[in-house]
Amino acid sequence: xxxxxxxxxxxxxxxxxxxxxxxxxxxxxxxxxxxxxxxxxxxxxxxxxxxxxxxxxxxxxxxxxxxxxxxxxxxxxxxxxxxxxxxxxxxxxxxxxxxxxxxxxxxxxxxx
Amino acid sequence: xxxxxxxxxxxxxxxxxxxxxxxxxxxxxxxxxxxxxxxxxxxxxxxxxxxxxxxxxxxxxxxxxxxxxxxxxxxxxxxxxxxxxxxxxxxxxxxxxxxxxxxxxxxxxxxxxxxx
Numbered sequence: 512x513x514x515x516x517x518x519x520x521x522x523x524x525x526x527x528x529x530x531x532x533x534x535x536x537x538x539x540x541x542x543x544x545x546x547x548x549x550x551x552x553x554x555x556x557x558x559x560x561x562x563x564x565x566x567x568x569x570x571x572x573x574x575x576x577x578x579x580x581x582x583x584x585x586x587x588x589x590x591x592x593x594x595x596x597x598x599x600x601x602x603x604x605x606x607x608x609x610x611x612x613x614x615x616x617x618x619x620x621x622x623x
Numbered sequence: 624x625x626x627x628x629x630x631x632x633x634x635x636x637x638x639x640x641x642x643x644x645x646x647x648x649x650x651x652x653x654x655x656x657x658x659x660x661x662x663x664x665x666x667x668x669x670x671x672x673x674x675x676x677x678x679x680x681x682x683x684x685x686x687x688x689x690x691x692x693x694x695x696x697x698x699x700x701x702x703x704x705x706x707x708x709x710x711x712x713x714x715x716x717x718x719x720x721x722x723x724x725x726x727x728x729x730x731x732x733x734x735x736x737x738x739x
Contacts, residue, residue, distance in 0.1 A: 543726055554716045554733040555667070599667070603726055610657070611728055615666040 517614035534600030543603035629731035646717030653719035
């Protein structure tokens with residue numbers, strides 16, 4: 512079992528729809544959780560970080576964390592073609608002093 | 624804030640030569656920098672973690688004598704690929720983090736290396 516698992520994808524949604532990206536992690540002591548977006552041929556860019564259970568909203572993006580279920584998700588409302596990218600879930604595990612463990616990513620395509 | 628730069632963005636070299644890649648945190652002090660490699664359509668692979676003033680910690684399977692990492696200051700880390708071979712051709716990405724950002728990693732734009 513991988514330490515951080517994401518939907519294998521690819522995920523395709525129509526423009527204007529809600530895209531839901533999911534991530535589970537194995538280390539129950541994990542404290543910090545991040546979502547990155549990576550366009551093809553580019554490096555990852557931070558979208559959101561979340562540290563406490565519940566929802567965190569930033570514009571069209573909402574991160575949801577449930578530590579009891581070891582689950583973190585990213586919702587993208589009103590999806591746009593420009594949201595088409597690979598989304599990486601990253602988890603800072605308890606003992607890794609800042610080192611993030613990344614999932615393999617979920618590729619999202621938003622169709623006009 | 625939290626800008627990380629890399630230089631060069633793209634490099635082509637002959638097999639057997641060495642290539643140095645610089646990673647700089649422009650507006651914060653990076654206590655920790657990370658080096659990743661990514662092959663086409665594959666996930667990020669962490670190569671090593673470096674802390675300012677100390678030796679880098681390499682991930683299993685990464686040759687420390689081939690991938691030399693120096694983190695001499697709080698704003699600069701370098702990765703030198705020694706005696707590069709075609710199989711070293713890849714996208715090399717650095718990231719930097721600081722305690723003030725709750726250990727968030729900020730990525731540089733990456734360096735695309737092609738070894739002929």
